[in-house]
Amino acid sequence: MNPAVRHFILTFFPHNVLELGADGAIIMASLAIVFVLTYFKKWKWLWREYLTTVDHKKIGIMYIIAAITMLFRGGSDAILMRSQLAFPNEHFLSANHYDEIFTTHGTVMILFMAMPFVIGLFNVAVPLQIGARDVAFPYLNAISFWLFFVAALLFNLSFVVGGSPNAGWTSYTPLAGAHFDPGPGENYYLIALQITGIGTIATGVNFLVTILKMRAPGMTLMRMPMFTWSVLITSILIIFAFPVLAVDLALLLIDRLFGAHFFTISAGGMPMQWVNLFWIWGHPEVYIVILPLFGVFSEVVATFSRKRLFGYGAMVVSLLAISILSFVVWVHHFFTMGAGVGVNDFFGVSTMLIAVPTGVKMFNWLFTMWRGRVEFAMPMLWALAFIPTFLIGGLSGVMLAVAPADYQYHNSYFLVAHFHYVLVGGTVFGCFAGMYYWWPKMFGVKLDERTGRWAFWTWIVSFNVCFLPMFVVGLMGMTRRMYTYPAGLGWMPYNFVETIGAYGMAIGFVLMVYNIVYSIRKGERDLTGDPWDGRTLEWSTTSPAPEYNFAVTPVVHDRDEWWYQKYVDKSKKEKPVIRPIHMPNNSGRPITLAAGFGLAGFGFVFAWYVPAILGLLIVLICLGARSFELNTDHYIPVDVIERTEAAAGRL
């Protein structure tokens, strides 16, 4: 056969049963979606209401739905890995296939599950909490979302077209360089992360400006809800951390596509420089995906304890301390590089220091509950599960921070246990707490408590069954990223139990989906807009909030403004005057621009420069067209607002 044709077939068509199955499933699912949309004549509706929207609430919903599908994708990877490791000497996945799966698992979970989930929560809650009508740059917000979405598609495409990346989510050079890892896999990783990273930086800028500039009158910084504080700090972390990743990715891409030698030792490059730059971004990144959830827990714990958040000032200071410290600890990820005693000591001590502000926050949550009237609603259950889980994760982190000891723990299952305790116990539980908490605000319906509890208990029991034994088996010498292991080391029972836990979490996920579907059909409607007897401004408007959020911009007197209005302020309120509301227009350009990025990215993955340049051209045209657009906003007239408010029973 002609070699070019052969090459084409080999890269483009599935080579084994798993890939064939995945291809089939993806094609069937896509066809099903197209069919349903066409059959119910929903295309127009989808385009008008979602694909072109610049409304932060809808963008938030799309982020969260995408994040949940990505949780499914990453979870499927996890199930495959755990199935392989249940018994010694299994070879149901080949070494290369296993490598691909742990790589996509880690990358999807951090970049395409945790990030969009927290950014979705930013979008859902922040403008409402500060009494704003939208974010500062709504059009840019839509661009951020579509860049993430296209990047996620591109990354997932790797599984069926050309092969997935297989050098780990950390993609260390020289392994990830062109020499040891030819083929398109790593290019997918580099380009997909680059595209979603651009969107994330834009989100950071957007929320920084929104929070600094668009708070309702009277809301000083020290009257902001704690979630908003955490988003402000996270935005700053994003703005300073993500550019480092962008540079690192670009350098490796230049190495791979154009034969440069930034990270190859042969021509004077430094492979460890990739690792260094990666963790300059990577450590702040793990705080980017935890700090917003600290904010969520603060809101949830205060609401369901019927008390003001304890130690608000200390919470703010510890957030600031964590954010600054998180930039000076990155070497703890590569103590074993051997940079010398001075370097390892400095970064070991700075790492341990982070435990102090984190502990302060823990105590503040506990004191908020102390003598409160604690109500065990679903969001609160997730918050309560978080506290002991995260404690285990944080304490094992401090053990890892002892540089000489880390030579033992490093890259063992002990490390795997550590970061899953903080990332699942902190980030994922936090995302769930936020989802259950704000679900009524997003959709006007509460998630069912009974079926929710099934999912909750299945999750937390299975989580511990899966990850607690990893601490032990790690200390017994099992290293991470092994695709199979010999019998007779005593690892089998632990691994088998872990696999049971993994399947349990999969059941938990299915129960959670059932919980959602059940609640959409039979859940309790939220007609008050304030289902939890909340404290902050998002609960003062209807559920779901109208397009313009608040008919009249609220004036803030207190940290828990809505609580203050409900229970403290006894002055007679005069009827507010409704004025026309200034809102941004929808636009189809963000999705077009992102599609251009997607096409360009696909071209670069295979070093096909015609589609690459064509894609970039689309991007440039979209950017240019925006500069000449005059008609970018409109006013909602008073009678429309009055009608909407009357329909919600608010006039």
Next chain:
Amino acid sequence: MASNDTTKHGQHHQEAFPWKHIIGFLLSLVLTFGSLWFVLGSHLPSQAVISAIVILAVFQAMIQLFLFMHLTETFGPNYQQFLIFFAFFIAFTVVAGSIWIMAFKSYVA
């Protein structure tokens, strides 16, 4: 842009003549040609040339920040100054830290 009327602010106040911009423009020209001269015209050792253009670049950045980007002008609280200092702190940490860390070759060798 969707904005609350209360947070919307007025126009930039207009000076009669844009002195700041003219001065900034001239100074940045001087600095640019200065560094060009260091590279092409001076015959100093390359270490010295690099140090010289780095120093000139720092001044160039200052001019951009203060004369063109209005670092000190503000309506309401001056957040941008804090952020710029934070940026300096991060830049310093990243650059100096990386040099310190990546000098490990000397330990190993």
